[in-house]
Each structure stands twice: as C-alpha cells, then as structure tokens.
Amino acid sequence: MWLKMPSGKVHAVATIVTGTAASLSVFSLGGGLYGLIFMFVGALSGLFLSPDLDIEKGSISDTFVRKLFGNVISKVWRVFWYPYGKLSKHRGLSHALFIGTTVRVLYIGTPIILTSFVLNFPETIPNLPYWWLFAGLCLIDAIHILMDKIL
Numbered sequence: 001m002w003l004k005m006p007s008g009k010v011h012a013v014a015t016i017v018t019g020t021a022a023s024l025s026v027f028s029l030g031g032g033l034y035g036l037i038f039m040f041v042g043a044l045s046g047l048f049l050s051p052d053l054d055i056e057k058g059s060i061s062d063t064f065v066r067k068l069f070g071n072v073i074s075k076v077w078r079v080f081w082y083p084y085g086k087l088s089k090h091r092g093l094s095h096a097l098f099i100g101t102t103v104r105v106l107y108i109g110t111p112i113i114l115t116s117f118v119l120n121f122p123e124t125i126p127n128l129p130y131w132w133l134f135a136g137l138c139l140i141d142a143i144h145i146l147m148d149k150i151l
Contacts, residue, residue: 006147008060012047018143019043019136026132034129042136049104049137051094051144054085095148101141105134 006014019040027036052059058078066074084107087093094100 006151008050008052008063010151011050011052011144011147012060012064014143014147015043015046015140018140019046022136022139031129031132035132038129038132039136042133043140045133045137046140046144049108051100051104051141052090053081053104054088054090054092054094056085091148095145097142097145098138101134101138105137 019042022043023036023040026039027033031039047064048061050059050061053061062074062078065077069077084094084104087103093103
C-alpha cells in the first residue's frame with residue numbers, strides 16, 4: 001500500500017513540535033537562553049525556508065508568508081524563490097541533507113548581506129551563538145526529508 005506524501009500542514013506541525021522539543025533540550029543541556037531562542041527560531045524558520053520552496057505551484061511556506069504579510073509580499077516571495085526552484089527538480093538538491101539547507105541559507109542570505117553593505121549597516125556583529133539558527137533549520141530539514149521518505 002502506498003502512502004500519500006505528508007501535507008504541508010503535517011510538515012508544519014512536525015516543525016513546531018520538533019523545534020520546541022529541540023529548543024528545550026538545548027536549554028536543559030546547558031545551551032542557555034540564547035541556545036534555546038536561537039534553536040527555536042532556526043527551527044521555526046523551517047516554516048518559511050522549507051525544502052519544498054522548489055515546488056512551482058507553491059508550498060506551505062507561501063501560505064505562511066501570505067497569511068502573515070499579505071498577497072503582495074507573498075507574490076514577491078514566490079518571484080524571489082522561482083530561480084531557486086529551477087536549480088533542480090523537486091526532492092533533488094533541496095532535499096539533500098545539509099546541502100539543501102546550506103543552499104537555501106546562502107540563497108536568501110546573499111542579498112541580505114549585500115544589502116547590509118550597500119546600506120552601511122554596523123560593521124560589528126554581536127558575539128552570539130548564531131550556529132544554533134543553522135542547526136535548528138538543519139534539524140527541521142532532516143525531519144522533513146525523513147517524513148517524505150517514510151510516510
């Protein structure tokens with residue numbers, strides 16, 4: 001019997017549950033308040049930076065952006081991610097553990113960094129455990145990919 005691929009809503013619930021559990025684990029294992037916050041934010045960023053951003057018809061990420069920011073920002077979001085979706089077929093590069101996460105972070109991070117240089121943002125960045133953000137997103141991507149493979 002073939003099972004249907006998990007829906008965006010199922011992935012979203014898994015993201016929230018896993019992100020909460022992982023954040024509390026980081027805190028209880030000595031990661032401190034910043035570890036808890038950054039892991040949680042990194043995990044929840046998976047709601048927006050999903051491996052499914054390469055789906056041409058849209059994903060649950062698009063739904064979250066539209067509900068939070070409106071139709072105009074949602075359309076800009078889709079246009080921004082369109083070239084990313086053309087990089088490979090769905091469940092290709094985007095669903096490669098760690099690599100897909102890194103590509104999406106670089107894809108969205110590059111324009112942000114370039115804009116910060118153009119706008120002359122502060123040159124110093126506070127010394128905070130930013131790697132927890134990436135770890136949270138990697139964890140959520142791993143859960144997403146695993147769910148796609150086994151459910």
